[in-house]
Amino acid sequence: MVSNNETIRQHEQVAFDSVRSQEERNKCGQFATPYELAKTIAEDLLSRIPSSSHILEPSCGTGSFISALSSVSDSLKITGIEKDSSLSAIAQRLWASDSCHIINTDFFDYASLEPERFDAIISNPPYSRHHHLSQSEKRFYSQLAVSFSGVSLSGLAGLHAYFLLVGTGMLKTGGVGSWLIPSELFSVNYGKPIRTFLTENVTLERIHFFDSENLQFDDALVTSCVTVIKKEKPTDDVVATLTYGDFRAPRKTIHIPLRELSSLQKWQHLEDYEDRKDYSGRVLGDYFKAKRGIATGGNSFFIKTRSEWHSEGITDDWLSPILPAPRFFHLSKVTSDDSGWPQESDLALLNIPRTVEYTILPAPLREYLDGCPERIRESYILRHRSPWYSIGDARSAPIVCTYMSRSDKNPFRFIRNKSDATMTNTYLGLYPQIPMSEEELDDMCIRLNSISSDVLINGGREYGGGLKKLEPCELMSLPIGN
Structure with a gap:
């Protein structure tokens, strides 16, 4: 009482x-x-x-x-x-x-x-x-x-x-x-x-x-x-x-x-x-290395649809395909056209090589860079990047993982990426450590998506409100059988 x-x-x-x-x-x-x-x-x-x-x-x-x-x-x-x-x-x-x-x-x-x-x-x-x-x-x-x-x-x-x-x-x-x-x-x-x-x-x-x-x-x-x-x-x-x-x-x-x-x-x-x-089988790290996707420092400035870039006068020479954020992308596979662009998304990343000097960039591109909002231009990432407008390594990964979730039933998804699309740091990219054919990569992605939700959750960490995460080292320790 x-x-x-x-x-x-x-x-x-x-x-x-x-x-x-x-x-x-x-x-x-x-x-x-x-x-x-x-x-x-x-x-x-x-x-x-x-x-x-x-x-x-x-x-x-x-x-x-x-x-x-x-x-x-x-x-x-x-x-x-x-x-x-x-x-x-x-x-x-x-x-x-x-x-x-x-x-x-x-x-x-x-x-x-x-x-x-x-x-x-x-x-x-x-x-x-x-x-x-x-x-x-x-x-x-x-x-x-x-x-x-x-x-x-x-x-x-x-x-x-x-x-x-x-x-x-x-x-x-x-x-x-x-x-x-x-x-x-x-x-x-x-x-x-x-x-x-x-x-x-x-x-x-x-x-x-x-x-x-x-x-x-x-x-x-x-x-x-x-x-x-x-x-x-x-x-x-x-x-x-x-x-x-x-x-x-x-x-x-x-x-x-x-x-x-x-x-x-x-x-x-x-x-x-x-x-x-008692488990003595293989783990994911026996086959892959995991790497977090790119941090642009300002997605609204560096990522747009191809048509939006073209309307700014910026051609595909300065663009790379990029996957939408996980909350907007629910497919299990990304296919591509003959040029490597994904058929499921037209998002593109402004990807200027570090070796290209500002003075030789096309006029529309220089004009766009000059218009970068101050709040983005003065952000921590851009202030510590040289040159500030160059994203750096934007390699695509054949399998990408959505490593944050609040779901108990389907906490993390593995997406088979058959395009040249890279990803932001809302994904982890899996890069093979051993030679793997397209068919082997297909099979591996199926195996990863068949891992039970309990094993995925138990392999990661959990924060307030049920936010679940798989950091790269934890992803590499996932058991995937023999």
Whole structure:
């Protein structure tokens, strides 16, 4: 049964959220934990620690976790930290007591001054992306993270990563931390120091991955997980538990020795780990190299239909065929006319060789270049490209892959390209490493499109809102049989 204070808290939370824009809340990472989820995580944490534990909530907001903890046990001591004065005032009014201390301060300031160590931590740390953090903040957080954990984070790490490292450092030996954090931390490159920390410095007890379609926050496109850590050095026989689906009744549970987990680059999609471990067949990288398509620096300026280019007085001598963006192109094959132009699209890329000087270009082409909008001309890519108007290597690939998707049924498509069309960086191009006939390339494309969606998704990584990606190295590791 929900307490009267919890009902008040929920109303106060709605009122607080209603006067903050989505942009403000994204910047601050202020997305409150739904009460039922908080209670589920709290119950799991309390099953792992003594009944009279002192628990730290380092970003308590209005107190969803404090409310959940209080509903399960009345013998706990709780310290809640909240930087936002409005949220802290709500938590103070609702939860402050002899056994619950609410402090209005920045967690990292608190951590740098507070000598006390805690029995447990429970937290949904702010999901602030790295670009919302100033350089001075990053330096301060990074120094604290190194001091508390010995781990140095990439500048791409979000605020939640610093919370996890510093917070874990504030636990007593044997203390337990339960963290509701973005799942991407276990797939992306900037999360590697965290993954190393979890396999070498502490004992990883459980990671629970929620399904991508089951967002835990109605207003934040973040696929979440719960990570449970015990602050003690792992022994050689430690086995980590990974669960998927419902937190209380997972649809899948796997157990991986920590020494094996430490060797894996991505932990997010390991439901088929046992099958993958036994696989000894061929992978795509045995046949192909993958390369991202070109980044023009301004598609609206460099890509038009052939007729539009011709109307500008620019002939095919300065153009190359290019595929439409994946969202506009749903065919599985691209055929060509006798000159190599695709029959399925008339898009063309302005492709001026680097060796051709501006002064010898035809007048219509020089006039077009002179009219390049300043916002494009001053973009990062163009400012660092010489000459700015030359795209560079625009080779076509015989097979191209749509490597980003939000679909579970058909996440990535492989397109057989029998034309001279190149592609933008919304595709990955597959270039054979061994001689392959047209028929062999046809067969390979069919085989790739027959790979199950689960294998494709598990081979890549997943971001907020169910965005799935296959980076080149991950694409090269796809199993394709013998």
